[in-house]
Amino acid sequence: MSSSVTIYVPGDASACSLGADRVAHAIEAEAGRRGRAVQLVRNGSRGLYWLEPLVEVVTAAGRVAYGPVTPGDVSKLLDAGLLEGGAHPLRLGDIATHPYLASQQRLTGARLGVVDPTSLVDYVANGGYVGLHNALAMQPLDIVRAITDSGLRGRGGAAFPTGIKWQTVHDQKAAQKFITCNADEGDSGTFSDRMLMEGDPFSVIEGMTIAGLAVGATQGYIYLRIEYPHAARSLAKALQVARAVGYVGQDILGSGKRFDIAVRLGAGAYICGEETSMLESLEGRRGEVRVRPPLPAIKGLFGQPTVVNNVVTLASVPVVLARGAQFYKDFGAGKSRGTIPLQLAGNVKHAGLVERAFGLTVKELVYDYGGGSATGRPVRAVQIGGPLGAYLPVSQFDTPLEYEALSAKNALLGHGGVVVFDDRVDMARMARYALEFCAVESCGKCTPCRIGSARGVELVDRIIATRAGANGANGAHDSNLALLDELCDTMFNGSLCGLGGLTPYPVRSALKHFPEDFLPGARAPHSNAAEAAASVRMR
Amino acid sequence: MNNEAESIRRCVAGAVQKLAGEPGPLLEILHAVQDELGCVPAEAIPQIATALNLSRAEVHGVVSFYHHFREHAPGRYVVQLCRAEACQSMNARALEEFVRGKLRLNFGETTPDGRVTLEPVYCLGNCACAPAMMVNGELHGRVTPERFGEIAKEWGVAP
Numbered sequence: 156m157s158s159s160v161t162i163y164v165p166g167d168a169s170a171c172s173l174g175a176d177r178v179a180h181a182i183e184a185e186a187g188r189r190g191r192a193v194q195l196v197r198n199g200s201r202g203l204y205w206l207e208p209l210v211e212v213v214t215a216a217g218r219v220a221y222g223p224v225t226p227g228d229v230s231k232l233l234d235a236g237l238l239e240g241g242a243h244p245l246r247l248g249d250i251a252t253h254p255y256l257a258s259q260q261r262l263t264g265a266r267l268g269v270v271d272p273t274s275l276v277d278y279v280a281n282g283g284y285v286g287l288h289n290a291l292a293m294q295p296l297d298i299v300r301a302i303t304d305s306g307l308r309g310r311g312g313a314a315f316p317t318g319i320k321w322q323t324v325h326d327q328k329a330a331q332k333f334i335t336c337n338a339d340e341g342d343s344g345t346f347s348d349r350m351l352m353e354g355d356p357f358s359v360i361e362g363m364t365i366a367g368l369a370v371g372a373t374q375g376y377i378y379l380r381i382e383y384p385h386a387a388r389s390l391a392k393a394l395q396v397a398r399a400v401g402y403v404g405q406d407i408l409g410s411g412k413r414f415d416i417a418v419r420l421g422a423g424a425y426i427c428g429e430e431t432s433m434l435e436s437l438e439g440r441r442g443e444v445r446v447r448p449p450l451p452a453i454k455g456l457f458g459q460p461t462v463v464n465n466v467v468t469l470a471s472v473p474v475v476l477a478r479g480a481q482f483y484k485d486f487g488a489g490k491s492r493g494t495i496p497l498q499l500a501g502n503v504k505h506a507g508l509v510e511r512a513f514g515l516t517v518k519e520l521v522y523d524y525g526g527g528s529a530t531g532r533p534v535r536a537v538q539i540g541g542p543l544g545a546y547l548p549v550s551q552f553d554t555p556l557e558y559e560a561l562s563a564k565n566a567l568l569g570h571g572g573v574v575v576f577d578d579r580v581d582m583a584r585m586a587r588y589a590l591e592f593c594a595v596e597s598c599g600k601c602t603p604c605r606i607g608s609a610r611g612v613e614l615v616d617r618i619i620a621t622r623a624g625a626n627g628a629n630g631a632h633d634s635n636l637a638l639l640d641e642l643c644d645t646m647f648n649g650s651l652c653g654l655g656g657l658t659p660y661p662v663r664s665a666l667k668h669f670p671e672d673f674l675p676g677a678r679a680p681h682s683n684a685a686e687a688a689a690s691v692r693m694r
Numbered sequence: 695m696n697n698e699a700e701s702i703r704r705c706v707a708g709a710v711q712k713l714a715g716e717p718g719p720l721l722e723i724l725h726a727v728q729d730e731l732g733c734v735p736a737e738a739i740p741q742i743a744t745a746l747n748l749s750r751a752e753v754h755g756v757v758s759f760y761h762h763f764r765e766h767a768p769g770r771y772v773v774q775l776c777r778a779e780a781c782q783s784m785n786a787r788a789l790e791e792f793v794r795g796k797l798r799l800n801f802g803e804t805t806p807d808g809r810v811t812l813e814p815v816y817c818l819g820n821c822a823c824a825p826a827m828m829v830n831g832e833l834h835g836r837v838t839p840e841r842f843g844e845i846a847k848e849w850g851v852a853p
Binding site: 168169171172173204207340341342343344345346348349381382383384385419420421422423424425436437438439440441442443457498499500501502506507529538542572574575576577580585588592595596598 | 717718719720721722724725752755756759760761762763778779780781782783784815816817818819820821822823824826828831832833834835836
């Protein structure tokens with residue numbers, strides 16, 4: 156009776172982890188049984204993960220969303236007129252007007268969940284490749300200046316000004332320069348790189364291409380972690396499409412300029428998110444950290460000047476080139492300019508992606524967006540910035556989520572992940588875990604990290620044992636705490652890179668803000684046996 | 695046995711021929727070999743070393759550095775349980791205990807029938823839907839002991 160109806164069902168990894176693939180199949184099968192033609196689009200996620208799988212139907216009145224949809228809901232949804240946007244308890248209406256989304260400032264993630272990720276037509280229709288067109292008409296130095304003026308800082312965690320990095324690479328004389336995209340997003344609680352690569356891969360490709368034009372590089376590499384197979388497929392497809400049309404390759408849009416991109420897979424090593432370790436890995440070696448200087452911008456991949464930027468940083472570049480440095484800079488606060496895709500995760504009711512100008516407070520994020528804990532219990536702590544980030548207690552939730560404000564609290568924003576814990580969290584165990592993780596993932600090159608982390612685990616084990624009253628005396632307990640503090644000092648000051656150097660952040664913040672969890676007689680909710688057994692063979 | 699050695703030799707030769715011209719090709723070659731054979735067997739190492747003009751120690755050093763590469767083929771189902779913070783905040787420790795009890799495995803072990811291998815993983819990027827687990831590349835979110843039981847039934851693990 157009618158023509159084909161377009162239906163969006165996310166192909167995003169997290170949505171699929173909740174059954175999106177099965178929902179997509181069920182819709183096709185059920186529609187087929189009813190003789191209705193549907194065209195499925197596997198979009199990225201909009202980032203409202205408690206509503207995934209989020210199905211959207213294109214109607215005459217616009218897109219109508221339903222969620223969270225299970226395969227078992229599909230038949231009843233079709234009965235209720237899903238294909239016409241009919242009424243149903245799961246009907247959410249136009250998802251773009253949902254307060255969680257409507258209050259955001261999506262610049263980098265503007266197309267997430269909106270477009271077909273590997274459709275170049277969709278990308279261009281939604282503002283894509285305007286930045287590259289502008290860049291092709293500019294002198295390389297002017298591109299670099301635009302990035303500098305925008306105030307964009309590295310979103311991978313180090314927050315180094317991107318323009319200065321590009322300028323350094325631009326100024327080097329070399330036969331070959333490289334753009335590398337660090338897509339080894341290993342921090343727990345972070346998934347913005349993944350969402351962008353899966354849901355809007357062209358933005359990363361465009362950002363790298365602009366970077367290549369700016370610094371005079373002709374080859375790019377995306378170093379992608381092996382844990383992200385969905386992103387690998389999305390990037391491969393998008394690259395194929397972009398190459399076929401001439402957005403990457405030997406002659407970019409007939410400009411005579413050359414830039415190509417290859418995806419290289421990591422092999423399960425957190426340390427390879429550290430830039431020099433990533434370069435070692437790209438060269439086919441053990442991912443051991445390099446001593447700096449020389450900086451990668453001067454002597455990087457294969458000894459050549461190399462830009463190393465995070466996925467979010469590169470995906471933000473087209474925004475700056477398309478809409479101007481001032482436009483981007485007008486977002487944000489202090490020295491943190493632009494927007495940051497915050498990732499709200501863990502024990503929180505409304506987990507998801509929240510892209511806002513810098514300056515949102517932890518409280519606003521956790522309660523206004525997050526709606527408090529998923530378990531309904533009181534929130535006790537958040538960890539910001541991944542496994543090397545500090546824990547903040549509720550009393551500090553007024554802290555704005557920007558680089559300097561967090562730094563003043565001995566915390567760091569890192570890659571923008573915020574993990575929520577309820578009141579059952581045992582902070583002594585979280586401190587132990589931080590050290591255990593460091594021991595598992597240490598590259599082994601420097602002693603404070605390799606040995607310090609192992610000794611740290613033993614120390615916290617002794618503290619936990621004393622706490623439980625197993626081997627009593629307070630004197631031993633105090634000296635263990637003093638020793639742990641000293642060990643943190645050594646790791647902080649003596650490690651070659653951020654892994655050993657920043658592991659003291661979670662440990663010390665746990666000690667400082669939650670001392671009661673370390674004291675003799677503290678509640679010891681769990682048995683130690685499971686953990687000890689797990690440690691026997693961690694890898 | 696001879697057949698096996700021959701298939702390893704052929705697999706490595708194919709990977710080397712296809713990839714040795716790439717810059718810094720060792721990881722690429724190891725991926726290709728493991729994708730085909732399920733592991734990077736010890737017998738493959740001298741051949742890769744010779745082809746790339748590296749020492750055997752260098753190649754072994756790379757294989758052993760990365761958690762992903764393995765020297766022995768795993769079980770039919772490789773179960774990767776996330777142990778990182780976001781999953782811990784949603785009871786991953788209890789899930790871990792349950793899974794290890796259910797499969798009677800510690801991390802790094804395979805069931806005697808060669809069906810299931812259990813591995814730890816530190817973040818799958820599914821932190822908004824914790825706790826997370828990946829099985830042969832398929833991601834699962836909000837995994838409870840009950841849900842794990844249902845999934846494991848599909849592998850023929852008794853409930």
